[in-house]
Amino acid sequence: MASRALIDYMIGILGPEGVISEREELRAYECDGLMNYRVIPELVVLPETAEQVQQIVRYCHDEGIPFVARGSGTGLSGGALPVEAGVLIVMSRMCKILEVDIPNQRVVVEPGVINLWVTREVGPEGYYYAPDPASQTVSSIGGNLAENSGGVHCLKYGFTTNHVMGAEVVLPDGTMVNIGGGKAPDPLGYELLGAFVGSEGTLGIATKITLRIMRVPEKVRTLLAAFKDTEEAGGAVSGIIGNGILPAAIEMMDALAIEAVETAVHPGYPEAGAVLIVELDGPAAEVDHQFEQVKQICEENNSSEIRIAEDDEERALFWKGRKAAFAAMGRISNDYIVQDGVVPRTELGKVLRRISELSQEYGLRVANVFHAGDGNLHPLVLFDNDKEGEAEKAEDLAGDIVLTCLEHGGSLTGEHGVGRDKMKYMPKMFTTDDLNTMQLLRCAFDPHQVSNPGKIFPTPRLCGERPGRYKMHPVQKAGLAENF
Amino acid sequence: MGTTRTRVPLEDLRGIVGEGHVREVAGEDAVEGVAPQYVVEPGTIEEIGEVMKLADREGLKVAPRGGGTKTFLGNPPTGLDLVLSVARLNEIIEHVPGDQVIRVQAGARLDDVQERLAGSNQMLALDPSEEGATIGGVVATNSYGPRRLRYATVRDLIIGITVVLPDGTVARAGSKVVKNVAGYDLSKLLTGSLGTLGIIADANFRLHPIPETSGTVVVELDGPEAAGEAVQNILHSQILASALELRWEGGSGTLALLIENVEPAVEAQVEAAASLLRPHKEPEVLGAAEGSELIGSIRHLLDGDDVKLKIGFMPAGIAEVIGAVTGAAERRGVAARMTGHAGNGLTFVGLSGADEEAHAGVVEELRAALVPRGGNVVVQRAPATLKRRVDAWGPVGDKLFLTRRIKEKFDPRGVLNPGRFVGGI
Numbered sequence A: 001m002a003s004r005a006l007i008d009y010m011i012g013i014l015g016p017e018g019v020i021s022e023r024e025e026l027r028a029y030e031c032d033g034l035m036n037y038r039v040i041p042e043l044v045v046l047p048e049t050a051e052q053v054q055q056i057v058r059y060c061h062d063e064g065i066p067f068v069a070r071g072s073g074t075g076l077s078g079g080a081l082p083v084e085a086g087v088l089i090v091m092s093r094m095c096k097i098l099e100v101d102i103p104n105q106r107v108v109v110e111p112g113v114i115n116l117w118v119t120r121e122v123g124p125e126g127y128y129y130a131p132d133p134a135s136q137t138v139s140s141i142g143g144n145l146a147e148n149s150g151g152v153h154c155l156k157y158g159f160t161t162n163h164v165m166g167a168e169v170v171l172p173d174g175t176m177v178n179i180g181g182g183k184a185p186d187p188l189g190y191e192l193l194g195a196f197v198g199s200e201g202t203l204g205i206a207t208k209i210t211l212r213i214m215r216v217p218e219k220v221r222t223l224l225a226a227f228k229d230t231e232e233a234g235g236a237v238s239g240i241i242g243n244g245i246l247p248a249a250i251e252m253m254d255a256l257a258i259e260a261v262e263t264a265v266h267p268g269y270p271e272a273g274a275v276l277i278v279e280l281d282g283p284a285a286e287v288d289h290q291f292e293q294v295k296q297i298c299e300e301n302n303s304s305e306i307r308i309a310e311d312d313e314e315r316a317l318f319w320k321g322r323k324a325a326f327a328a329m330g331r332i333s334n335d336y337i338v339q340d341g342v343v344p345r346t347e348l349g350k351v352l353r354r355i356s357e358l359s360q361e362y363g364l365r366v367a368n369v370f371h372a373g374d375g376n377l378h379p380l381v382l383f384d385n386d387k388e389g390e391a392e393k394a395e396d397l398a399g400d401i402v403l404t405c406l407e408h409g410g411s412l413t414g415e416h417g418v419g420r421d422k423m424k425y426m427p428k429m430f431t432t433d434d435l436n437t438m439q440l441l442r443c444a445f446d447p448h449q450v451s452n453p454g455k456i457f458p459t460p461r462l463c464g465e466r467p468g469r470y471k472m473h474p475v476q477k478a479g480l481a482e483n484f
Numbered sequence B: 001m002g003t004t005r006t007r008v009p010l011e012d013l014r015g016i017v018g019e020g021h022v023r024e025v026a027g028e029d030a031v032e033g034v035a036p037q038y039v040v041e042p043g044t045i046e047e048i049g050e051v052m053k054l055a056d057r058e059g060l061k062v063a064p065r066g067g068g069t070k071t072f073l074g075n076p077p078t079g080l081d082l083v084l085s086v087a088r089l090n091e092i093i094e095h096v097p098g099d100q101v102i103r104v105q106a107g108a109r110l111d112d113v114q115e116r117l118a119g120s121n122q123m124l125a126l127d128p129s130e131e132g133a134t135i136g137g138v139v140a141t142n143s144y145g146p147r148r149l150r151y152a153t154v155r156d157l158i159i160g161i162t163v164v165l166p167d168g169t170v171a172r173a174g175s176k177v178v179k180n181v182a183g184y185d186l187s188k189l190l191t192g193s194l195g196t197l198g199i200i201a202d203a204n205f206r207l208h209p210i211p212e213t214s215g216t217v218v219v220e221l222d223g224p225e226a227a228g229e230a231v232q233n234i235l236h237s238q239i240l241a242s243a244l245e246l247r248w249e250g251g252s253g254t255l256a257l258l259i260e261n262v263e264p265a266v267e268a269q270v271e272a273a274a275s276l277l278r279p280h281k282e283p284e285v286l287g288a289a290e291g292s293e294l295i296g297s298i299r300h301l302l303d304g305d306d307v308k309l310k311i312g313f314m315p316a317g318i319a320e321v322i323g324a325v326t327g328a329a330e331r332r333g334v335a336a337r338m339t340g341h342a343g344n345g346l347t348f349v350g351l352s353g354a355d356e357e358a359h360a361g362v363v364e365e366l367r368a369a370l371v372p373r374g375g376n377v378v379v380q381r382a383p384a385t386l387k388r389r390v391d392a393w394g395p396v397g398d399k400l401f402l403t404r405r406i407k408e409k410f411d412p413r414g415v416l417n418p419g420r421f422v423g424g425i
Helices: A004-014 A022-027 A050-063 A115-125 A141-147 A192-196 A230-242 A255-266 A283-302 A312-323 A325-332 A345-362 A388-405 A423-429 A434-447 B010-017 B047-059 B110-118 B133-142 B187-190 B224-235 B263-277 B288-299 B313-331 B356-373 B384-389 B399-411
Strands: A043-045 A067-070 A087-090 A097-101 A106-108 A162-170 A176-182 A205-212 A219-226 A249-254 A274-282 A305-308 A335-338 A365-371 A376-383 B036-041 B062-065 B081-087 B094-095 B101-105 B158-164 B169-174 B199-204 B213-223 B243-249 B252-262 B283-285 B307-312 B335-341 B346-352 B376-381
Touching: A004 A043, A022 A043, A022 B047, A050 A067, A050 A087, A050 A162, A050 A205, A067 A141, A097 A115, A097 A274, A097 B062, A097 B133, A097 B356, A106 A115, A115 A141, A141 A205, A162 A192, A162 A312, A176 A192, A176 A274, A192 B399, A219 A283, A219 A312, A230 A283, A230 A345, A249 A255, A249 A312, A255 A274, A255 A312, A255 A325, A255 A365, A274 A283, A283 A305, A305 B335, A312 A325, A325 A335, A325 A365, A345 A365, A345 A376, A345 A388, A376 A388, A388 A423, A423 A434, A434 B187, A434 B399, B010 B036, B010 B047, B047 B062, B047 B081, B047 B158, B047 B169, B047 B199, B062 B133, B081 B288, B094 B110, B101 B110, B101 B133, B110 B133, B133 B199, B158 B187, B169 B187, B169 B243, B187 B199, B213 B224, B213 B263, B213 B288, B224 B243, B224 B252, B224 B263, B224 B313, B243 B288, B252 B263, B252 B288, B283 B288, B307 B356, B313 B335, B313 B346, B313 B356, B356 B376, B356 B384
Parallel strands: A043 A087, A067 A087, B036 B081, B062 B081
Antiparallel strands: A097 A106, A106 A205, A162 A176, A162 A205, A219 A274, A219 A305, A249 A274, A249 A365, A335 A376, A365 A376, B094 B101, B101 B199, B158 B169, B158 B199, B213 B252, B213 B283, B243 B252, B243 B335, B307 B346, B307 B376, B335 B346
């Protein structure tokens, strides 16, 4: 239960409607999109202005109360999981689009603005916001920024970090700074914005974000190609990339994933061991030319069927299956874990074979849905929570898949983030020196580690600063971390 | 301005890198007029680490160097004992064409890397003007060229880094896959840090296919408004331009638009661009060789000028920048000409004639006009005496204290390139 002083202070800033302190209501915020970690926060606050965020953060900092910022809560790594005895700062009320500047191709938004709203706003002008995580109808720009969200089109257009141009940030001590630029290129000083985007809420809270918007491409063409297995589909992917073609997206689904989406949303995919969705966009003459090449490459790799989207409706149908893939698993399995790992594209075949072996060893089914163009795998581990021990087995299998990705020179997360979920794998990918060096940055931004503590780094390091009012860090008190 | 001199333990240094790799200083080793005591050339990451530990312990000031093509950037150092050259770390560590990524040591020359990649029909999409630039230098100085319009800059292409900190710690961040969100993105933090946070030992990049062919559309522009309008017309069209280069001299200019693509797309896009620009003046269409010659001549136009400034301002404000530069120069009897990556809002200004006071006055007037509106004016190349008159960078804004804190965490004893970066860092 939050202290009266804390509740009163927050009500003083936000009014009673901006503060949630009843246990039953707090429960709604106990997890993000990753539901196997749950912590009920001490207090939830819903600021409406950057100044309010500043006041909240300053109070927490001065009182030694940890806080976590949350956007729409769609994250899949527990990044927005509350901390015990901490305040959860929910940004959803800060949801205004502040400025649209077409001549400079920029939009300025508050962090609670939903990803898709940006494209809706600038669409009539012939523009769009490129990063398109599957959650884009509900996830917020602030959350996208924190997680450096990807999406199916990031193969060609990059991730959130390539589209955020500037941010107003409330640092963990309540100071407000502007990092990055905005409209002018090459802001002076260190590339703070590049370090801040994707820092999972551990370096502060963005209260205003400048985004780059892009021209809607002149032409988009999409095809769906069926193959005997993922290996042949993989051959087509290599052929496309090897021919110097950079598609907007190349997505692959295996037989089990196809079965699930057919049951759930009936996109009418062909029966096959694997399907590829390849989308090209850009100048019409380029797209038309390369589309023929892509078709030919698919044929050369023994594609059993190639369907070409004749209009936007058909294109939407192709994508419907892919976008519904995670949720569709619910139709063929009671429970499932969404994994997120990356391997070099040329290792895809080997890694998929290993995943299939692991699946047999554990006796659990694994469906594969992935961004084939950049080697970002999303294996879905299917299990039944009601069967004793199966949930643990599924966790272990999902963990072995991540380790397999690392053994093949990949990454433990391509877009979902480390959060709480993958902290334990960080030492498998990085040395102690690597992690300590990253935490130098943490120490510069958040010396007292009040902003989203207990995420990303399995062994927090304290930063050796002791201002007057600050109390000993709970982690240090418990003997879990040493001074840095 | 006085610089510190600390005794260099020469034998220890030789013990680390070998007798032949510590050398006496020659004229070209000076950094903005400040000469080091020795040039050290470690051959491995471990040796860099040992040299840094020694420097950190002895209080030596170190300037890292790659190809030395951009040592003019920043303010003159406030201390310099060793130039640490990474030239011997020049290997391409890994290139798997199918993965379209490369891992390369800091001392490798960009030209050599490109040559190697061309064999797989790939490129690292960075095209700085300086011949002999190395990978480490390109990252540390955030080097780019005309094609940043299409491919963006180092921060968008770098996917991993190995850095040696002043205390000798060797740390890696990122990975060799393009898509990766594990841990903080130190590759970006080191980009453009001008050797003030750590010594870059190697870096990983994503690669792009080499475009099949190219075409260039050129149009003459008779006033700043025409320039602004032409650039806006291109930016909001369906033209996928690789570069949009502006040259401005004596009240009129030239705009060169580079299109790179497959043959039929180059044809179609060149035609579309020409008709978009026709309202200004009849455009000229150049083939690949002539186009690249023209763009090359624009980028080297200011090489001989006394002072070179770089202005970053909103892309829709080009006319305003041209007006501000022209006015500030004219009022002081300074000759000014400009080039620019116009699609990105970058303008380079070459100043010549009149005296240093006049040059400083131009810089100050431009900063007063453009900085409050989000722009920046950097003195890139100038006599060291001018850089002692006006700060090379100008005001950094409210993030300066945070910038300082980062420097203090990475380099607490101020070993690396002291005084050269923003805010006296």
